[in-house]
């Protein structure tokens with residue numbers, strides 16, 4: 001219940017939550033009242049606890065604001081070391097927003113889904129959201145036998161009609177059916193283990209929702225747009241001609257780390273004997289991690305990377321020739337919250353290539369996180385020197401530095417760990433400040449309009 005409320009609050013800061021019982025209770029009138037009061041009490045306690053935590057965090061920003069900037073730039077031990085007043089004030093405003101939001105009544109209104117920024121989807125308005133949810137639910141059926149049953153049902157009488165698998169044609173019907181069932185079984189297995197499905201199998205799964213051939217294309221575009229899957233072999237921006245399109249659903253990937261083959265050129269990022277400098281941006285989510293964020297982010301970055309290999313918690317890929325690793329680490333208790341990090345490496349003179357590799361991914365994540373306006377998270381740049389040393393607890397510079405220009409006349413900043421080590425500014429500040437709150441087309445395009 002507690003984490004559920006955190007999630008609702010993070011996504012829709014003004015939502016009203018209505019508790020609905022699903023089982024008959026055998027409570028006395030009095031007990032009922034007690035239980036209701038207890039629920040309210042627990043919610044109030046959690047809110048109080050959260051508010052105290054946020055107030056403490058806001059206070060740290062206040063203290064940083066009270067310090068002279070010159071002075072604070074000279075004290076690497078202080079929180080928000082090197083962060084500009086402008087960024088501090090923005091941070092403060094966000095904490096204030098998180099503190100002020102109260103649960104309110106959400107007016108019951110119909111919703112339309114419309115994607116202005118997608119060339120393939122902008123001609124369409126999705127008005128029947130219940131049907132849309134039915135469509136999405138098709139891909140959240142995790143029971144292998146049910147999936148197989150559905151496929152067999154939808155394809156009965158179609159397998160022969162497919163024509164593609166000509167060797168099958170010469171076999172008697174019974175073994176044909178058997179072969180077809182085996183094939184479908186493999187598809188289902190591949191889907192549930194690796195999140196892989198070819199377009200023609202998706203067509204069978206969506207059959208009740210498809211009337212015309214272009215409906216399938218439209219639905220596939222919609223699934224991609226909603227961050228459920230990406231097309232593995234579609235050339236960027238072009239439709240696929242002839243060959244079978246394969247789709248990857250990251251939320252189904254089961255192998256914990258990506259297959260090692262994908263990393264042949266990639267020198268081990270966590271390796272000790274490593275000459276290159278490492279860049280790592282870490283996002284930390286102390287209260288709640290948006291459900292499905294890693295899978296959605298995985299789809300979102302697809303247009304930026306090549307030669308990718310997906311694991312359940314990690315993606316290895318390249319931006320051009322520069323390797324990038326995106327990792328998710330689920331929380332281990334209160335002291336170690338959920339983290340999501342984006343990393344790359346390069347030699348110091350070429351460190352700009354590593355920045356160029358990770359910056360679009362950072363910006364893409366920032367855009368995605370705007371869908372959770374009530375979410376509290378922090379962002380840090382891990383110290384390259386500490387990472388290189390293989391420190392289990394690398395120093396974290398404030399992520400605000402990413403949106404600031406490199407300080408003039410300063411070549412190095414100080415890492416307070418390991419006896420005030422000096423770190424080249426090029427390892428903490430990107431060559432160009434990143435966009436923080438991008439009013440990007442992507443973001444304004446997705447509109448939920450009242451009917």
Ligand SMILES: [Zn+2]
Pocket residue numbers: 383384385386387394395415416417418421
């Ligand atoms: Zn360090």
